[in-house]
Amino acid sequence: MGMSAGYELARRGADTLLIDAFDPPHGEGSHHGEPRLIRHAYSGGSAYVKLALRADEKWLELEEETGERLLERSGVLNVADMSVYDFRERQADIDGERIPVDWLSAEQIRRRWPAVRVPDGFRGMYEPNAGYLYSERCVAAYKRQALRAGARLIANTFVTGLRTEKDGSVVVQTKDGSCRADRVIVSAGAWFKTLQPFLFLPIRSVRKVVGWFETEGKAFDRGAFPGFTIGTKHGGFYGFPSIDGAGVKIGRHDGGVPWEPGRPLEPFGTYPDDEADLRQALESYLPGAAGRLLRGAVCKYELTPDEDFIIDQHPLYRNVIVAGGFSGHGFKFASAVGEALADLALNGGTSWDLSPFRLSRFV
Missing domain, CATH: 3.30.9.10 (D-Amino Acid Oxidase, subunit A, domain 2)
Structure with missing residues (x-):
């Protein structure tokens, strides 16, 4: 999700820095081991169905841009x-x-x-018309495209904490130092607990x-x-x-x-x-x-407790966007989720229906 969002931001001209605890694609998350199913007649409501169809379009766009086979329509x-x-x-x-x-x-x-x-x-x-995605190829393709579009990547660097400043900016602390950003997207996967107390998620x-x-x-x-x-x-x-x-x-x-x-x-x-x-x-x-x-x-x-995603703004800091809890069925949506995250970060909103994924449903 983070690499897809990084590509979307960079291609739109945003000054984009990607920080990863490892060097994607890698074996420390949820994307390795190839392939991942992509389906469209999805359970969970129309928001999932529409997002799945958009994700399919975006994967095909990425294939066309890279010339690499990413999606197999096996049924x-x-x-x-x-x-x-x-x-x-x-x-x-x-x-x-x-x-x-x-x-x-x-x-x-x-x-x-x-x-x-x-x-x-x-x-x-x-x-x-369903099938599967070569997940590691997809991550690698987004990485290449993001860097070509001007994004910078700091790999093998753990984020140890986040804090906000009086001017509203966000400081991202790592083991090697810190950086400051106007807006931050957090997609920490199974590692969200390491970002407490700045962010508590029911994951x-x-x-x-x-x-x-x-x-x-x-x-x-x-x-x-x-x-x-x-x-x-x-x-x-x-x-x-x-x-x-x-x-x-x-x-x-x-x-x-x-x-x-x-x-x-x-x-x-x-x-x-x-x-x-x-x-x-x-x-x-x-x-x-x-x-x-x-x-x-x-x-x-x-x-997450209901196995639906969390795609939302931080409850206190609207310039911090959170994407997590993808619950073992999220990879197929990564292309569309990256697009939606870029919308939220740059525009404060998106045309996609993210209401089922609001963090407030757990409050």
Whole structure:
């Protein structure tokens, strides 16, 4: 979110300084491990749907500017136990948006994708224009474009605190010194707690795992199999086809182990459930992809209580913009969120509906 906003600010002529605790793209946040789903028939209301459609446009713009492939339209198959979730609840929010969607019975799912095993109590929603983003490529592309547009980047530099001055400016303190700005955007991901007491947000950080599993045959290969989500009584899962033989990637959206900024992030396999949860889901619904574990990785979720985002001005300092709590489903929106953050920083407002993301909902 921060790199996207930095690019938007620099291209509009703002004097832009980017400060990162690491050197993006990196493995200390929530964007590494490639790829990330992008969908349009989104749950959570029309604000999400409109933002997802705008994000798609912005990703295509970035592809055109850089000449790099960032988005794959693999389609996304969403399946769920009807007692857990009914995708048809999204119909009202996508009406009029020209989002093609196929509503599928369990039998239709099994016929269309024989490698998918779902019971009769499941239903599906397939988005042919959805797909996935190469997340690390996206961050790297924004970084290059931001620097070309005149932004400056200070990498591997922790921000240790913020304060406001009598003239309204904001001082950003780092381990190597400080700088002063008229306006600041804070997008600290899972590290927001390190900025207290200047900013208190209801965000908890969680250790999450993903795994890549060997598949049988070519049914799960890129081009043959879509991205997917699976909603069950035992948890919610998401995943991707095997890209260039890497194996099917799968993660679990719910659950996870609490993590505190500064603590070591325990490696994949520390807990038996790291692999077991993922394998059980594959064995139940995608048995042909439940082969040998090829690779495991850990990352971080930054969760709000309602799992909706926080995109707002600081409650006391209107020239401090906050973007956080993206709750494991935010990456697809980064291009549009960066645009909205630049609007807020430069104009004090934006044409996009950010009302569901106001910090005041927690007060």
